[in-house]
Amino acid sequence: MRGAGAWARLCLLLAAAAQHSRPQLSERPVFTCGGILTGESGFIGSEGFPGVYPPNSKCTWKITVPEGKVVVLNFRFIDLESDNLCRYDFVDVYNGHANGQRIGRFCGTFRPGALVSSSNKMMVQMISDANTAGNGFMAMFSAAEPNERGDQYCGGLLERPSGSFKTPNWPDRDYPAGVTCVWHIVAPKNQLIELKFEKFDVERDNYCRYDYVAVFNGGEINDAERIGKYCGDSPPAPIVSERNELLIQFLSDLSLTADGFIGHYKFRPKKLPTTTALPVTTTFPATTSLKPTVALCQQKCRRSGTLESNYCSSNFVLAGTVITTIPRGGSLHATVSIINIYKEGNLAIQQAGKNMSAKVIVVCKQCPLLRRGLNYIIMGQVGEDGRGKIMPNSFIMMFKTKNQKLLDALKNKQC
Structure with a gap:
């Protein structure tokens, strides 16, 4: 990424920015930490771009295009510290x-597609911590008509009682590569949103790493609300929101594409009984209902059996590092960065760059005890939402390299 080819591309981008912003082609644009930008178009970049951006900084750019238009932001270059949850830079x-x-959060070197605001104003904010840094980013903003929907424009604010949303080019041809679309649906305070996809064809991948649709409760792309x-x-x-806001994100990478999708939404009163056929099948034992779980959590924390005996009875088996732990009621919600996965089952795996992670719920938060920053072998069941469920008798142990050979042997053995 930081070789001669990347540097040559940086020089070309800077020349384009200089040509766009100044009559003197020899001048190099100077990017500072944040700013107020107005007009039909322009460039923004991290402080000192294309040099390494400074640590411990917070820079804010406020963009305004003419009234009646929307802002379209295209990243030309991005090179920030990579992290699967974009926690650092x-x-x-x-x-x-x-x-x-928030339309999106970005890090690493993956360039998102065009980002479109729902008004004539957009804000871009870059935050860096004290450690690893890269060359930063450069992006171009431009004004567009709100109803202009070419290959790169999609998404927006949806406030009517019912409506539709679809991928660019639908139904005439495949959606384009390198697109990011965000639809923000807002209902009145006392209503919920019901969502159905009529047709759906998005590049297939076991982990939905390349092209995907993500749906969130609320108005932000927040992993906890996904x-x-x-x-x-x-x-x-079919999906029914928990509140009066829903966010739909569609992302395509720079390779294969497919037909795309069309979806429909409608508002409905909060108190109306659920009419959608939500999935009812589950791999969890009946002890996950409220009263048995309370009784279960009062018992002694006890793991039985061995690696071998638990391997086949578990829905998933992985080795990983616990990177986040959030107590919720009597349970613990954890994110595990995957070192190796031996048995996937229906476990939902997320990927950002080379980093893969999974969500697990420890039903009784102290049993078994997962500590942030430590490596574990984790075996458990999988719920309909793709999260791992860890019961007090689930097999959990510290992961050591000497376990690797045995786990590999179990992986190759038929249950």
């Missing part, structure tokens, strides 16, 4: 200038 893009909906992540050619089951 990242760029956030927001609708509006203050308290706006309802699901979908790809392939089977429409997701």
Whole structure:
């Protein structure tokens, strides 16, 4: 990424930015930490771009295009510290200038597609921590008509009682590569949103790493609020929001594409009984209902059996590092960065660059005890939402390299 080819591309980008912003072609544009930008188009970049951006910084750019138009932001280059959750160095893009909906968070070297605001204002914010840094980013903003929907424009704010949303080019041809679309659906405070996909064809991948649709409760792309992540050619089951806001994100990478999708939404009163056929099958034992779980958590924490005996009875088996732990009620929600996966089952795997992670729920938060920063072998069941479920008798142990040979042997053995 930082070789001669990348440097040559940086020089070309800087020349384009200089030509666009100044009459003197020999001048190199100077990128500072944040700023106020107005007009039909322009460039923004991390402080000192294309040099290494400084540590411990927070830079904010506020972009305004003429009234009646929307802002389109295209990243030309991005090279920030890579992390599967973008926790350290990242760029956030927001609708509006203050308290706006976050359209996306980006890090690493993957360039998102065009990002479109729902008004004539957009805010971009870059934050860096004290450690690893890269060359930063450069992006171009431009004004577009709100109803302009070419290959790269999609998404927007949906506030009517019912409506549709679809991938660019639908139904005439495949959606384009390198596109990011975000639809923000907002219902009145006392209503929920019901969502159905009529047709669905998004590049298939076991982990939905390349092209995917993600649906979130609320108005931000927030992993804790994610309802699901979908790809392939089977429409997701109907979805009903928990609140009056829903966010739909579609992303395609720079390679294969497919037909795309069309979906429909409608508002419905909160108190109406659920009419959608939500999945009812589950791999969890009956002890996950409230009263048995309370009783279960009062018992002694006891693991039985061995690696071998638990391997076949578990839905999934992985080795990983616990990177986040969030207590919720009596349970613990954890994110595990995967070192190796031996048995996947229906476990939902997320991927950002080379980093893979999975979500697990420890039903009784102290039993078994998972500590952040430590490596474990984790075996458990999988729920309909793709999260691993860890019961007090689930097999959990510290992961050591000497376990690797035995786990590899179990992986190759038929249960």
